[in-house]
Amino acid sequence: MAIKFSDKALDHVIDEMIDVVENSKDEIFNISEGARSEYERLVIELKETKEKVIQHIENGDQLEKKVKLSRQRLAEVSKYFKKYSESDIREIYEKTHAMQTKLAMLRHEEKVLRDKRDDLERRLISLAGTIDRAEGLASKISVILNYLQDDFKRVNEMIEDAKEKQEFGLKIIEAQEEERRKISREIHDGPAQMLANILLRSEIVEKISRNGDLDKVINELKSVKTMIRTSLYEVRRIIYDLRPMALDDLGLVPTIRKYIATTADYHKMEIKFIIIGKEKRLPQKYEIAFFRLMQESLQNAIKHARPTLIQVKLEIQSNYLTMLIKDNGQGFDPETKKDNSFGLMGMRERVEMIEGKLMIDSKIGKGTTVSIHVPYSC
Template sequence: MSQRKSNEKALDSIINEMIETVTNSKDEIFHIGEQSRNELEETVAELQETKRLVKMVIEERDELEVKASLSRKRLSEVSKYFDKYSEEEVHEVYEHTHQIQMKLSVKREQEKQLRDKRDDLELRLRRIEDTLKRAEALGAKISVVLHYLNEDFRDVSEKLEDAREKQAFGLKIIEAQEEERRRLSREIHDGPAQMLANVMLRSELIGRIHQERGPEEALQEIKNVRKMVRSALYEVRRIIYDLRPMALDDLGLIPTLKKYVANIEEYNNTVVYFTSLGSDKRLHSKYEVAFFRLVQEATQNAIKHAEASKIDVKIEINKSNVTIIVRDDGKGFDSTQKTENSFGIIGMKERVEMLSGKIVIDSKLGIGTMVHIEVPINVYE
């Protein structure tokens, strides 16, 4: 009895650590939101200033066009009655017309660059607003998770019988959280962070390029920087999608799985075949999230651990049950032997059991693995 209480206290300690970890994550997201708000304010101010400059340059260009028109008329008159003017007067008219045309050309190029900058700032503003909205939404979800950890999850210790399993389960959750944080940190550092650092470096060179090589090369450098920003944004969106695909809430399970499979093929040297049978109607949110995570875990295991070159994903939705089959041609494993670090498989089994379903994992060394899942559903929930 005392041993059980001791283990329950250990689990409570683990839960407290989890709460602290999630709280720190919430603080980090809040910090990201604050940074986005500051960047939003700076971008709005810069956009307003750029619009003011665009308006001013347009007015100056209009004045130069009027002057250029008058100068061309004067030049036409001098050219027509050439013998009435001295050589000095003719030269002066030609020189004056040339200078106005040069100023007009420079002003037009300046206007074009400012318009491009304005358009880029408007696009950047929309992206920052989108990031801010996502950060706020993610913060709200983490608040829900914190409430769950503080209230409902503390009842787990009363429902589990084996205290050692409870302790191991809690430790595995923390390990999985930390591993996920390390993976995200590596992805952000190696992807968007590196790209944005390069963007900052390249953007600082644009002014120098404009002075030393001219506006055309500076404009080309701006285009290159724009491509790098677009790539960084694509990487950020991919990372956000792995965390929680927004399409799952907006479009439903099947479209989200199709997009997820396409992303897997794009980022891994793996061919993935996806087949959907039966109904394509929306399911209850708890089912859609669970089925997506099950397919995600099974495919990630096939890629990371089995090193599969081909994966078949099949899902069939009927009125009373859902069947999921994920088959790969990877190196497989001996399913009769219990392996360490198999928390992904344990998590899948736990999730299926929570849904009152059944899961069978059939794997053979050198042949591949098949995950077969059947879950009863209530379409009226």
């Protein structure tokens, strides 16, 4: 009975986690839709404002011509003062003054409309950025949601023994929570922080633009562009770590090659990749399994072994597949069971699912070699 209760509790936790992610996705969608509605409203308002600006310019130009003619008439009256009566002179002067006053008011209204137009354009640019970011976050959460659902489904299929399922289930919840904390930290320290800086910089650009300093505006926009590019790189890296789309599109070898290059660049360390045999597409279950096994081995080495060199070798033959992940790190004693050995347990389960063998050769101070051998036929 205790085991059944634990299973139900685990299912409840999984459902709660998925609900939280789905609700977050809905909230981001609502933010995006609200921003989109505001954007459409501002587009209409901007169009009307531009039309008013054009109308004011045309009216001002016409009035300015009339003022010019009236001033010429006034100059003529002043020159031949004796020809005109006092009432004629007063009428011409008052008419000219009235038109000049009206022209000044028109030009002022035109300036107000121009400022409003510029402000609307800046707000539209900011809203467009908000919509893009919201859609990007919604897509990323969809990836995370699929990742959680797929992994929990796979775990439930892998664990058949009821007693082991209880312990294994608790471990995977901890791993999932740690992965969520990691993603949260990466988003907070990377894209979220960068977006906050971009917002601040955009406000600076707005203030500078009002002062008419074009050079400073251009420099600030270049800085904002650099920040956006960096933020985009970080978001793509996070998404790639969750599930590289290249695995479905290009296959195992190109995906491993790209992942290793990205990981080596990110951690500033040397990682070599060697492919033996004919490079070709494999059935999906082998590609997913070998990529995840390589990913887990690589991350374990980077996190725990502190190596200066990691070598990954993949051999594809007609009747078997072999992968070796070797590092020159500090090593460990495979016979000593650790509380945090869940990663190795999951790797063994994954290899057994494709009827393969996993061997780990490690000695303290001598590095570690992970060997995976799977029978395979075309």
